[in-house]
Amino acid sequence: MQFRPVKEQLEILMRGVTDIVPQDELEKKLQKSYDTGVPLRIKMGVDPTAPDVHFGHTVVMRKLRQFQDLGHTVVLIVGDYTAQIGDPSGRNKARPRLTHEQVLENAKEYQEQFFKVVRRDQVEIHYNGEWFSKLPFSKVTELMGQFTVAQMLEREDFHNRYAANTPISLHEFMYPMMQGYDSVAIQSDVELGGTDQKFNVLRGRDLQLFEGMEPQIGLFMPILLGTDGKVKMSKSIGNYVGLNEPADVMYHKIYSLSDSIVENWFELLTNIPLEEVKQMMADVASGKMNPNEAKHRLAIDIVTQYYGAEAAEAAAAKEREIHSGNAIPSDAAECSVDAGSYGALDLLVNIKAFASKGEARRMVQNGGVKIGGEKLADPQAQIEIKGGDQLVVQVGKRKFYKVNF
Amino acid sequence: MQFRPVKEQLEILMRGVTDIVPQDELEKKLQKSYDTGVPLRIKMGVDPTAPDVHFGHTVVMRKLRQFQDLGHTVVLIVGDYTAQIGDPSGRNKARPRLTHEQVLENAKEYQEQFFKVVRRDQVEIHYNGEWFSKLPFSKVTELMGQFTVAQMLEREDFHNRYAANTPISLHEFMYPMMQGYDSVAIQSDVELGGTDQKFNVLRGRDLQLFEGMEPQIGLFMPILLGTDGKVKMSKSIGNYVGLNEPADVMYHKIYSLSDSIVENWFELLTNIPLEEVKQMMADVASGKMNPNEAKHRLAIDIVTQYYGAEAAEAAAAKEREIHSGNAIPSDAAECSVDAGSYGALDLLVNIKAFASKGEARRMVQNGGVKIGGEKLADPQAQIEIKGGDQLVVQVGKRKFYKVNF
Numbered sequence: 001m002q003f004r005p006v007k008e009q010l011e012i013l014m015r016g017v018t019d020i021v022p023q024d025e026l027e028k029k030l031q032k033s034y035d036t037g038v039p040l041r042i043k044m045g046v047d048p049t050a051p052d053v054h055f056g057h058t059v060v061m062r063k064l065r066q067f068q069d070l071g072h073t074v075v076l077i078v079g080d081y082t083a084q085i086g087d088p089s090g091r092n093k094a095r096p097r098l099t100h101e102q103v104l105e106n107a108k109e110y111q112e113q114f115f116k117v118v119r120r121d122q123v124e125i126h127y128n129g130e131w132f133s134k135l136p137f138s139k140v141t142e143l144m145g146q147f148t149v150a151q152m153l154e155r156e157d158f159h160n161r162y163a164a165n166t167p168i169s170l171h172e173f174m175y176p177m178m179q180g181y182d183s184v185a186i187q188s189d190v191e192l193g194g195t196d197q198k199f200n201v202l203r204g205r206d207l208q209l210f211e212g213m214e215p216q217i218g219l220f221m222p223i224l225l226g227t228d229g230k231v232k233m234s235k236s237i238g239n240y241v242g243l244n245e246p247a248d249v250m251y252h253k254i255y256s257l258s259d260s261i262v263e264n265w266f267e268l269l270t271n272i273p274l275e276e277v278k279q280m281m282a283d284v285a286s287g288k289m290n291p292n293e294a295k296h297r298l299a300i301d302i303v304t305q306y307y308g309a310e311a312a313e314a315a316a317a318k319e320r321e322i323h324s325g326n327a328i329p330s331d332a333a334e335c336s337v338d339a340g341s342y343g344a345l346d347l348l349v350n351i352k353a354f355a356s357k358g359e360a361r362r363m364v365q366n367g368g369v370k371i372g373g374e375k376l377a378d379p380q381a382q383i384e385i386k387g388g389d390q391l392v393v394q395v396g397k398r399k400f401y402k403v404n405f
Numbered sequence: 406m407q408f409r410p411v412k413e414q415l416e417i418l419m420r421g422v423t424d425i426v427p428q429d430e431l432e433k434k435l436q437k438s439y440d441t442g443v444p445l446r447i448k449m450g451v452d453p454t455a456p457d458v459h460f461g462h463t464v465v466m467r468k469l470r471q472f473q474d475l476g477h478t479v480v481l482i483v484g485d486y487t488a489q490i491g492d493p494s495g496r497n498k499a500r501p502r503l504t505h506e507q508v509l510e511n512a513k514e515y516q517e518q519f520f521k522v523v524r525r526d527q528v529e530i531h532y533n534g535e536w537f538s539k540l541p542f543s544k545v546t547e548l549m550g551q552f553t554v555a556q557m558l559e560r561e562d563f564h565n566r567y568a569a570n571t572p573i574s575l576h577e578f579m580y581p582m583m584q585g586y587d588s589v590a591i592q593s594d595v596e597l598g599g600t601d602q603k604f605n606v607l608r609g610r611d612l613q614l615f616e617g618m619e620p621q622i623g624l625f626m627p628i629l630l631g632t633d634g635k636v637k638m639s640k641s642i643g644n645y646v647g648l649n650e651p652a653d654v655m656y657h658k659i660y661s662l663s664d665s666i667v668e669n670w671f672e673l674l675t676n677i678p679l680e681e682v683k684q685m686m687a688d689v690a691s692g693k694m695n696p697n698e699a700k701h702r703l704a705i706d707i708v709t710q711y712y713g714a715e716a717a718e719a720a721a722a723k724e725r726e727i728h729s730g731n732a733i734p735s736d737a738a739e740c741s742v743d744a745g746s747y748g749a750l751d752l753l754v755n756i757k758a759f760a761s762k763g764e765a766r767r768m769v770q771n772g773g774v775k776i777g778g779e780k781l782a783d784p785q786a787q788i789e790i791k792g793g794d795q796l797v798v799q800v801g802k803r804k805f806y807k808v809n810f
Contacts, residue, residue, distance in 0.1 A: 146574075152554075174575075
């Protein structure tokens with residue numbers, strides 16, 4: 001196979017990269033691949049401990065896609081065995097253990113989302129149970145013998161837990177060995193990961209060398225900050241954009257992004273040339289461009305990747321409609337109540353818009369609740385609910401409830 | 406089966422014991438066995454890392470024999486898998502790893518010696534490869550998950566190595582799990598060991614509880630001091646008595662024992678009632694009995710266990726003959742030289758009695774060398790060696806060389 005010149009490949013591949021270990025070997029590997037016509041094997045391991053994929057995960061997936069577009073082979077390792085342990089990297093306590101069935105179920109959902117970013121051709125999928133289920137005990141002890149306790153306890157996460165007397169289970173010390181042995185099993189040339197994966201990826205090099213193979217390179221991508229621009233994107237914190245969210249919700253979340261990380265998201269989540277991005281940011285800084293215009297462009301680019309250009313433009317239009325009160329977003333909560341006559345505050349608590357009548361009263365008094373498009377002025381009002389209709393309740397600017405009855 | 410009353414059994418079993426964990430459970434286990442007629446399963450694990458067995462090892466073996474004599478079943482676990490790791494207990498560095506073939510070879514020699522103490526009936530022998538070779542990887546991680554890093558590093562040996570920056574390989578952390586899982590596999594009621602085995606034996610309890618079994622009891626025997634009465638018996642230190650040594654050598658080594666541990670050896674290596682031993686020691690202390698008389702009795706008892714009463718008496722007689730110069734011991738070194746004429750010092754170095762001529766000269770000048778029963782007075786003497794004969798060279802009181810030519 002004929003590849004693009006190494007220099008061109010490097011230019012594309014280096015975008016957004018935090019670190020390559022060892023620095024000089026990627027160019028050599030690309031050169032060898034170019035000379036021999038053999039694609040590189042790009043490893044990515046994933047433990048499907050939770051099925052939801054968000055933009056934070058796509059930073060690495062998009063890099064895989066770039067490798068694919070340059071003709072290389074992606075090897076996705078679904079960690080059905082590693083997930084049963086749980087990667088201790090960056091954690092301050094042991095992960096809950098999942099059953100094999102849960103993991104396989106999550107893996108199915110994960111792959112559906114994975115293939116929204118990564119191409120279905122030029123990909124190999126392996127479950128690491130393929131080799132771990134057959135790994136003889138004597139091999140396990142041999143592989144474990146390649147690492148030392150001190151090496152593990154020098155890792156910041158283990159070190160901190162040990163120092164804080166937070167228990168570290170011995171099976172967690174097996175995790176780096178397992179991730180490393182995955183690299184042996186699939187003979188990877190490059191392993192991708194977030195910066196928190198450096199330790200594990202280097203253990204893969206150790207084990208490949210131990211088995212007499214040419215060791216892989218670690219290519220590390222930054223951790224994406226969430227929509228708040230402050231901390232790592234995470235579902236539990238709520239600062240995330242999920243790959244399965246509808247186009248208008250996705251558009252809205254990007255359009256509402258913290259100013260401080262707009263440039264970073266352009267770099268990590270789009271292919272817009274970096275010079276163009278820099279110019280935009282300069283224009284925003286000088287007042288030549290409205291910051292919302294930059295976010296609109298970012299949102300359109302990203303939503304287009306997942307839903308196409310037409311849906312992206314429709315999402316932008318809907319965002320404007322919602323702002324002017326003429327539409328409700330597609331992530332509005334739906335709920336049902338029986339027909340009857342309700343005190344307004346009772347109804348608001350009933351549909352879970354508020355946790356208590358006190359909270360609901362304060363918001364109504366502040367003018368923040370609309371029912372059927374009308375501002376609710378009197379907290380004592382009675383709301384008549386008849387059968388076979390739908391009522392829209394709006395709380396604040398963008399929380400909507402579709403109440404069916 | 407009908408057992409002896411629990412109280413009688415306990416009286417025999419408690420002799421020489423250092424510790425039982427937990428204290429109160431042995432009596433309960435014995436009572437249950439007595440009530441149900443089911444023998445207890447007494448576990449002893451051995452990693453045949455070296456084939457030589459000495460008296461230090463027999464302290465635990467003799468306890469096994471007592472259990473057998475009381476009707477219980479001994480389960481010997483030959484650690485063909487654990488030996489490949491090597492027990493880190495009490496060590497200050499990792500053990501060298503043995504191949505499976507070396508281990509099996511050692512195991513054969515070990516068993517020949519084991520059965521000089523332990524009866525061949527009422528015994529089950531298992532190699533732990535029986536279960537470890539079939540242990541699925543997922544079970545390994547599950548078992549490892551029952552222990553914590555802190556628990557391992559609280560162990561004195563690991564703690565000291567970690568503090569001293571002496572590498573601890575991760576496979577060494579697997580050892581306690583393996584020894585523990587042996588107890589699960591054979592469903593042991595009691596595990597015997599030296600006091601240095603306490604940690605590992607308690608891990609067996611942990612894993613048995615984890616698997617929903619009634620946990621074993623740990624019964625710990627003291628570490629036997631060597632013939633010097635100072636440090637643990639050990640082949641490398643040279644203060645040992647091997648089970649394969651000839652009767653006269655065994656007798657001699659016991660007869661030359663340090664006074665300070667004669668009573669301890671009576672307790673741990675014979676069945677002579679402890680009151681009788683106490684009386685003997687009192688008689689020695691008061692001058693009523695010659696200390697050599699007590700050692701003679703100890704030597705006769707022990708040599709009788711391995712070679713019978715007649716051989717023991719013959720060994721005692723030979724010891725007297727050697728002292729009076731009328732016999733040479735059966736562990737005399739044999740060597741060969743070519744016929745010819747030798748300078749005395751050259752000959753002594755040649756047969757490896759001394760490392761250098763200087764050393765040999767000093768001993769000759771001190772009157773410590775006999776050749777052919779005659780004291781060698783002149784270091785410059787020439788020794789004529791003719792074919793087809795044997796010459797006995799004696800160095801000091803009891804080092805003999807049979808020189809063949």
